[in-house]
Amino acid sequence: MTETDPLSLARDILRAQPFSRLVGADVRAFGDGGATLELPIREELRQQNGFVHGGVLSYAADNALTFAAGTVLGAAVLTAGYSIDYVRPAVGVTLLARAEVLHAGRRQAVVRCELLTVDEDGEETLCALAQGTVRAVG
Structure with missing residues (x-):
């Protein structure tokens, strides 16, 4: 991969975020109006009942939304607002946040972003949905 590879650049931007490094997030897909972030589910990211904390799910949705929008609006973007609906407790070994631009x-x-957990067998389970507006800045 070259330095101008979009996925490599997206990963560099994510790694420049201290909180993203703290939770261990990585960009798995980036381009053509979509982005996928991946986080390993660790004990430190769980709440008292053993489920992934809602704040972690919200972080993943927020970043996936902005990364997906960045594929069509350019790198200088910020989340203007979003909503998230938690549909089931998040349990598994990996959290995926798959975002897709609906309109630009x-x-x-x-x-729109789907948040899914992946279990030991690779089976994905939907745990939350988010939708938001992202604006170009500057």
Whole structure:
């Protein structure tokens, strides 16, 4: 991969975020109106009942939304707002946040994100859905 490879650049941007490094996030897919983030589910990311903490799910949704929007709006983007619905407790070994741009204009995009857990056998389970608006800045 070269330095101008979009996936490599996206990974560099994510690694520049101290919180993303703390939770161990990585960009698995980036381009064409979509992005996928992956986080290993560790004990430190769970709440008292053993489920992935809602704040971790929210972080993953927020970043996946902005990364997906960045594929169509450019790198200088910020989340303007989003909502998240938790549909079942998040348990497994890996958390995936798959985001896709639903509509984009010149300076704004509406993006949807599915948050899924992956178990030891590779089976994915939907645990939350998010939708938000991302705006170009600068």
